[in-house]
Amino acid sequence: MNWNLFVTELVSGITHGSVYALIALGYSMVYGILKLLNFAHGDIYMVGAFIGYGLIVVFGGPEALTVSVVLLLFLMFLCAMLGGGLLGVMIERFAYRRLRNAPRIAPLITALGVSFFLENAAQLVLGAQQQSYNSFSWKNSPIALNGFTLPADARVSYAQVIVVIGTIVLMVLLTWFVQRTQTGKAMRATSFDREAASMMGIDVDRVIVVTFFVGSALAGAAGVFNCIAYQQVWPYMGFQAGLFAFTAAVVGGIGSLPGAVLGGLLIGLAESFATGYISSTFQQAIVFAILIAVMLVRPSGLLGRADVKKV
Amino acid sequence: MDGERSTPPDQPRVGVDEWVATYEGRRERGAGPIGRLRYELERAPRPAFYLGFGVAAALLPLFTANDYIVRVGFDTLVYMLLALGLNIVVGYAGLLDLGYVAFYGFGAYAYAMLSSSKFGLHWDSLLVIPVAVVATAILGFLVALPSRRLIGDYLAIVTLFFGQFFVTVVQNGNRISVLGLTRGYDVTGGPNGIPDVDNYDLGGLRISSVRGYYYTALIIFLVVLFAVYLVDQSRTGRAWKSLREDPLAAELMGMPVNWLKLIAFAGGAAIAGLAGTIFAALNTNVFAANFDVPTLIIIYAMLILGGAGSLGGVIIGALVVNVSLELLRTPDHATWIFFALILAALVAKVRPWHWLAIVVGGTIAFGFAVHAIASSAWPRGVEGEQIIGGSPGRVMDSWVLHPSDPRVIGNYAFVALVFAVLLLTMLRGWKLWLALIPTLYLTAFVWDTRLVVEPSVTRLILIGVILIVLMNARPQGLLGTSRVEIV
Numbered sequence: 001m002n003w004n005l006f007v008t009e010l011v012s013g014i015t016h017g018s019v020y021a022l023i024a025l026g027y028s029m030v031y032g033i034l035k036l037l038n039f040a041h042g043d044i045y046m047v048g049a050f051i052g053y054g055l056i057v058v059f060g061g062p063e064a065l066t067v068s069v070v071l072l073l074f075l076m077f078l079c080a081m082l083g084g085g086l087l088g089v090m091i092e093r094f095a096y097r098r099l100r101n102a103p104r105i106a107p108l109i110t111a112l113g114v115s116f117f118l119e120n121a122a123q124l125v126l127g128a129q130q131q132s133y134n135s136f137s138w139k140n141s142p143i144a145l146n147g148f149t150l151p152a153d154a155r156v157s158y159a160q161v162i163v164v165i166g167t168i169v170l171m172v173l174l175t176w177f178v179q180r181t182q183t184g185k186a187m188r189a190t191s192f193d194r195e196a197a198s199m200m201g202i203d204v205d206r207v208i209v210v211t212f213f214v215g216s217a218l219a220g221a222a223g224v225f226n227c228i229a230y231q232q233v234w235p236y237m238g239f240q241a242g243l244f245a246f247t248a249a250v251v252g253g254i255g256s257l258p259g260a261v262l263g264g265l266l267i268g269l270a271e272s273f274a275t276g277y278i279s280s281t282f283q284q285a286i287v288f289a290i291l292i293a294v295m296l297v298r299p300s301g302l303l304g305r306a307d308v309k310k311v
Numbered sequence: 312m313d314g315e316r317s318t319p320p321d322q323p324r325v326g327v328d329e330w331v332a333t334y335e336g337r338r339e340r341g342a343g344p345i346g347r348l349r350y351e352l353e354r355a356p357r358p359a360f361y362l363g364f365g366v367a368a369a370l371l372p373l374f375t376a377n378d379y380i381v382r383v384g385f386d387t388l389v390y391m392l393l394a395l396g397l398n399i400v401v402g403y404a405g406l407l408d409l410g411y412v413a414f415y416g417f418g419a420y421a422y423a424m425l426s427s428s429k430f431g432l433h434w435d436s437l438l439v440i441p442v443a444v445v446a447t448a449i450l451g452f453l454v455a456l457p458s459r460r461l462i463g464d465y466l467a468i469v470t471l472f473f474g475q476f477f478v479t480v481v482q483n484g485n486r487i488s489v490l491g492l493t494r495g496y497d498v499t500g501g502p503n504g505i506p507d508v509d510n511y512d513l514g515g516l517r518i519s520s521v522r523g524y525y526y527t528a529l530i531i532f533l534v535v536l537f538a539v540y541l542v543d544q545s546r547t548g549r550a551w552k553s554l555r556e557d558p559l560a561a562e563l564m565g566m567p568v569n570w571l572k573l574i575a576f577a578g579g580a581a582i583a584g585l586a587g588t589i590f591a592a593l594n595t596n597v598f599a600a601n602f603d604v605p606t607l608i609i610i611y612a613m614l615i616l617g618g619a620g621s622l623g624g625v626i627i628g629a630l631v632v633n634v635s636l637e638l639l640r641t642p643d644h645a646t647w648i649f650f651a652l653i654l655a656a657l658v659a660k661v662r663p664w665h666w667l668a669i670v671v672g673g674t675i676a677f678g679f680a681v682h683a684i685a686s687s688a689w690p691r692g693v694e695g696e697q698i699i700g701g702s703p704g705r706v707m708d709s710w711v712l713h714p715s716d717p718r719v720i721g722n723y724a725f726v727a728l729v730f731a732v733l734l735l736t737m738l739r740g741w742k743l744w745l746a747l748i749p750t751l752y753l754t755a756f757v758w759d760t761r762l763v764v765e766p767s768v769t770r771l772i773l774i775g776v777i778l779i780v781l782m783n784a785r786p787q788g789l790l791g792t793s794r795v796e797i798v
Binding site: 031035037090094095098099102103104105106107108109110112113114115116117118119120121123124125239240243246247250281284285287288291292295296299 | 401405407409457464465467468469471472473475476479480483604608611615722725726729733736761762765768769771772774775776777778779782783786
């Protein structure tokens with residue numbers, strides 16, 4: 001057995017999976033509260049990535065940075081999370097809020113329209129071509145190449161380390177927020193039963209805004225991780241990533257936060273191993289097959305609770 | 312029932328609302344000849360309208376020698392056919408099918424494979440068309456199968472994924488191997504598509520001209536339209552609509568909910584497959600790029616604009632969307648249409664009338680003022696090139712700013728415009744009308760500097776805007792009936 005390939009794909013799968021997990025968390029949070037599949041979520045990830053890339057360009061471009069990399073990374077996360085979060089709140093305010101009590105299909109079609117609008121507006125403003133910058137460097141050598149060696153001679157780059165550690169930090173913060181703060185408690189209550197929560201004096205509108213902000217900020221952070229680890233941004237990147245993250249949320253059990261993380265890792269690993277062992281054209285087929293299999297065997301997802309419908 | 316219908320509606324009854332009044336034919340007749348006309352139109356049987364449409368559409372090629380116009384008419388008919396199929400799934404059964412365009416592609420590829428030199432098969436079209444349609448229906452059935460027990464959202468994911476999967480498979484279909492073990496076989500031609508597809512050959516009658524295809528598409532559309540109308544009136548049609556309104560209640564009434572969902576899906580897919588065969592036969596080639604997300608969103612926009620669940624709405628929606636997208640291709644036409652639409656929207660929405668005059672006059676004056684200030688204070692702002700030609704161009708030239716680097720400034724202006732429009736939705740009364748003046752000018756500026764320059768992106772942006780605005784402002788579309796919520 002080729003251990004080098006195995007370990008390399010394992011590391012790359014965990015990196016991919018971390019990004020998917022962050023996006024999937026946002027899907028899951030919004031779904032938990034509004035029962036709405038926010039198709040525009042993948043495009044918030046795209047906007048976050050462009051904000052990160054824009055900052056790199058502002059500070060002298062990938063080859064000749066004028067500030068230290070640590071400061072730049074900090075600014076990238078700050079701006080992308082704030083920008084993504086505000087974009088999410090705006091989408092909720094202007095596109096979804098009026099449709100909260102509409103038939104289920106109306107907000108879904110609106111979400112589709114928002115996603116389509118964001119992708120094409122980004123293409124108009126930023127151009128359709130892919131922006132690649134392989135020379136983004138850390139300590140004088142490209143961040144995606146510079147790193148250390150694992151057993152079996154597999155290389156791990158600093159970029160991958162940043163992504164995985166960053167994801168873990170964000171997840172710990174999110175868990176603390178949802179489990180320990182009062183707003184988090186209100187979020188869980190609203191997700192459990194919106195009507196009852198509002199009767200208990202919870203400001204449901206505010207909770208929904210906070211949920212959109214937090215979920216979209218996570219997608220913005222995922223965009224920055226993409227900037228660091230893959231060094232490519234383009235207007236349609238949100239579509240495929242969104243679709244896979246979406247699948248991750250469903251596989252893990254939509255509405256469940258640990259499920260979103262588990263699903264994200266699973267999808268990331270499946271994608272990496274499919275690319276490494278079969279061919280990159282099969283990754284989509286493999287992920288699709290996982291989705292179908294989960295839906296047939298366990299429709300509520302791996303960690304989701306079976307939905308009991310009360311009439 | 313008939314006796315009841317003839318009783319004049321004297322006063323509103325408790326529990327009788329607009330929808331019930333329409334359904335029972337109790338709608339009050341308006342005064343004067345217009346009121347009478349509307350009353351009679353509403354009572355006229357629907358097939359009469361479809362027949363009228365058919366006659367009008369059949370006359371179109373007789374009035375023009377231009378094959379381009381007939382070609383646009385053909386495309387519109389194919390879109391109508393597609394919207395008709397989507398109407399069954401989304402409009403009647405209320406299932407969100409985001410892989411619909413893959414069925415269209417499947418039909419087109421099935422036709423192309425069975426009647427081209429790709430595999431040396433040149434079957435008779437009368438055989439190929441039913442085979443392609445039935446195969447597409449079976450595919451639709453299979454796709455819906457894993458999600459039949461689940462709520463609509465899961466169906467949306469599975470079908471969206473299926474649509475993407477279809478495009479990927481077709482794009483890479485020139486080297487398909489069994490699990491990477493065997494050598495690669497060329498099945499779909501990959502990115503090159505399948506060239507040299509045969510024309511329709513209906514029992515010896517070979518159709519090769521655009522006009523021929525126009526009439527073929529028209530006949531197919533009318534037949535399918537009438538069939539869908541009959542289904543709509545049938546037990547199955549009513550069952551679909553009850554399923555859409557309340558799946559739980561439908562199930563408790565003993566309706567076979569799963570079976571209804573599956574046949575709605577298969578039926579929609581079959582119509583899409585049929586549309587695919589004629590599309591492939593006219594173009595004599597097929598490419599995967601024709602069956603990607605933009606096409607899907609355009610079909611959705613047609614359905615939503617016309618009103619999901621309404622057959623007349625399908626016709627009008629496809630007509631409006633496809634013709635306006637086609638007009639967007641030439642900047643001069645597009646500019647006329649764009650400003651005419653904005654003016655129409657203002658006339659329809661701005662009340663009282665004196666505010667309409669203030670808004671329109673104010674915008675024109677505002678433009679000339681800005682242009683005058685800019686030409687003295689910021690010469691770079693007006694020395695750019697005028698892109699739109701003709702008389703609208705000359706008027707625009709002294710009204711709209713033309714910066715020397717329109718791309719960069721236009722991009723900022725576009726983002727500013729999005730924010731300005733969002734802000735407008737929060738204003739009411741005179742503040743709204745006053746804020747409208749600079750926003751309209753900004754719209755004209757963005758249109759002139761960016762949107763008209765890149766028509767292909769602009770089309771898609773406008774489609775996205777149509778979906779968002781319609782869903783928020785008028786979810787039932789132009790012709791759809793609004794949903795009655797009984798609490």
